[in-house]
Amino acid sequence: MPTAEGQRRKLLIDCDPGHDDAVAILVGHRHFDLLAITTTHGNSGLENTTRNALAVLELAGIEGVPVAKGAASPLVGRTYHAQHVHGKSGLDGHDLPEPALQPVPEHAIDVIIETARANQGELVLAVIGPATNIALALRKEPRLAEWVGEVTVMGGSGGWGNMTPAAEFNAFCDPEAFAAVVHAGWPLRMVGVDVTRTVGIDAADIEILRASGKRTAVVIADLLNFYMTRQTERTGLTHAPMHDACALIPLLDPNAMTYRETRVEVELAGTFTRGMTVCDFRGSTIESPNVRVAVTPDRQRLVGVMMDSVISYP
Numbered sequence: 001m002p003t004a005e006g007q008r009r010k011l012l013i014d015c016d017p018g019h020d021d022a023v024a025i026l027v028g029h030r031h032f033d034l035l036a037i038t039t040t041h042g043n044s045g046l047e048n049t050t051r052n053a054l055a056v057l058e059l060a061g062i063e064g065v066p067v068a069k070g071a072a073s074p075l076v077g078r079t080y081h082a083q084h085v086h087g088k089s090g091l092d093g094h095d096l097p098e099p100a101l102q103p104v105p106e107h108a109i110d111v112i113i114e115t116a117r118a119n120q121g122e123l124v125l126a127v128i129g130p131a132t133n134i135a136l137a138l139r140k141e142p143r144l145a146e147w148v149g150e151v152t153v154m155g156g157s158g159g160w161g162n163m164t165p166a167a168e169f170n171a172f173c174d175p176e177a178f179a180a181v182v183h184a185g186w187p188l189r190m191v192g193v194d195v196t197r198t199v200g201i202d203a204a205d206i207e208i209l210r211a212s213g214k215r216t217a218v219v220i221a222d223l224l225n226f227y228m229t230r231q232t233e234r235t236g237l238t239h240a241p242m243h244d245a246c247a248l249i250p251l252l253d254p255n256a257m258t259y260r261e262t263r264v265e266v267e268l269a270g271t272f273t274r275g276m277t278v279c280d281f282r283g284s285t286i287e288s289p290n291v292r293v294a295v296t297p298d299r300q301r302l303v304g305v306m307m308d309s310v311i312s313y314p
């Protein structure tokens, strides 16, 4: 969807595919000028998330989008994966062929820095996995915070978590990195799991994808059926939650999500709360707001863009 100037916004996606990351990539390429994808640990190990990103591009016939490998572990502490949700490969549900596409030799951190430098003020940086690459890029090049036009993060929560009672998965996997993103001083939107878990592709939608007869949509249907089944088994959800695309679509359609200017801090030391995003919705702190936190999703609008985007590919 073009901006007011008729241009598609320039986008870099940092991700950990991951079923919902896969749909976000398809939405991102369809509606933005997707300049690059960088991969990180998270839903699975870095080799898997990188292979999965390449496999999604190849499935959809997307060419010319460089994929750069990033961090295999967080800044501090142990590495967590989510194979209980996304499967051993990180994208179970359909045996995707080993991609012929290869990652570029450059490190993700350098691709993030160089892409932002070359598109100062214009780049949308979408962070839909643990934020390790972003934190390392900020450490290597502090001017990144001025060069990036806007950051949109899927992570944290304005309520309870999905990895612990207090912490959402991406923030929990690297709390220090999430804190660096929150304190970088750039324009920042955050869609938390309290909001995104309510937005999903359900069994009826999966049948629509299958009925499209489009190869990409049919394979995505298989993948999301696996992901939905795991979610139902674990949480009782009756849809495949599309956390990550919720970070992108409101930039296309402002009516798809409401946000609230909020002071957000990240708990780093709590025994039971490490990785929690403490959102001061009542303005009780003296600190000024640093994040636009998503509050109310328009599920129909969000899922409509996801479905149309997936079906638009061959």
Ligand code: RIB
Pocket: 016, 018, 019, 020, 021, 042, 043, 128, 129, 130, 154, 162, 168, 169, 170, 193, 243, 244
């Ligand atoms: O908590 C949901 C987030 O963790 C999503 O980005 C999902 O892909 C996983 O990375």
Ligand code: CA
Pocket: 015, 016, 017, 018, 020, 021, 042, 043, 128, 129, 244
């Ligand atoms: Ca993700």
